Amino acid sequence: MNFLEERILRDGIVKEGNVLKVDSFLNHQMDIALMDQMGEEFCHRFAGKKVTKVLTIEASGIAIACSVARCFGVPVVFAKKSKSINIDGDMYVAEVESFTHKNKNQVIVSKKFLSADDQVLIIDDFLANGCALQGLISIVESAGATVAGLGIAIEKGFQIGGQVIRNLGYHLESLAIVEAMNAADGTVTFRPQA
């Protein structure tokens, strides 16, 4: 069991409806030492890949993305979920449906910050049905850039997202893959990793 799986067992809370609350350390309150440990682990798992940018989506992916980017010595670009008046007209746009919020968002990245030369490592905190990741992949492809890989903190292995991304041939690394959760007794079962 790795450090993130241990932390989930210690501080995660299982709720009805396959909701895993990790808001005390990952996506509302954030343990910075844990972010840095995840950053180093992703650096290790994607060692040997050329990475020129880390791409994430606001808001809870940003902290992890910063720790990963520090290791690689590259900038972070975060996709925005709604059109801002401070964003230029020249943007990549993808349509994304949120599993959590049950709504559709336009995901936006300025064309200034992704080019055909870029090798992009996509980072996010959660992967469930994978719509957010598909939107980010779509944006990287629109730019003519290359997806160097995808790094996720917690994958819900009982939902389709991870399998779809792997079937498409992308290198996806999830630090913790939840196979099952039980709200009645609070247990979490992880997929064994090598």
Added chain:
Amino acid sequence: MNFLEERILRDGIVKEGNVLKVDSFLNHQMDIALMDQMGEEFCHRFAGKKVTKVLTIEASGIAIACSVARCFGVPVVFAKKSKSINIDGDMYVAEVESFTHKNKNQVIVSKKFLSADDQVLIIDDFLANGCALQGLISIVESAGATVAGLGIAIEKGFQIGGQVIRNLGYHLESLAIVEAMNAADGTVTFRPQA
């Protein structure tokens, strides 16, 4: 002139309507070395203050907040702008109007992550009319916690926000205070700092 003022002059873009675009290094693409330099500068400016939590608001304050929190060895809590089904009922809520987006948002922090014992350093990327900061201060006060200080990357000194916060007696540190901008010739004038 400090490192952030120099960076603004080099890479910031002045647009009509007193818009300063810093999206190439601060709030869309992010230079992680710059984030860390800002984090260290805030640590220096708030040295001697007891800080138990860093509080920011999604999304563009998160990266700076993480760098500050690393220096202080404390967690980051980021306020959320819309109600999520993954947040418990027990929340602090403040009403905030966005200068950028021209709309009102509820700003939300779970009661689990702020208590009367907390000494809170509030961090954000921009200060203009100050509504976001006022919302965060309101949330800290609702928790019975103490505002240890407020750290801002870029303050628009020609708008009222900074003066209001200082008049209220809070310790506000802005790394760059823009006194004037000229979209015609692209110049930016900073308030001199000691």
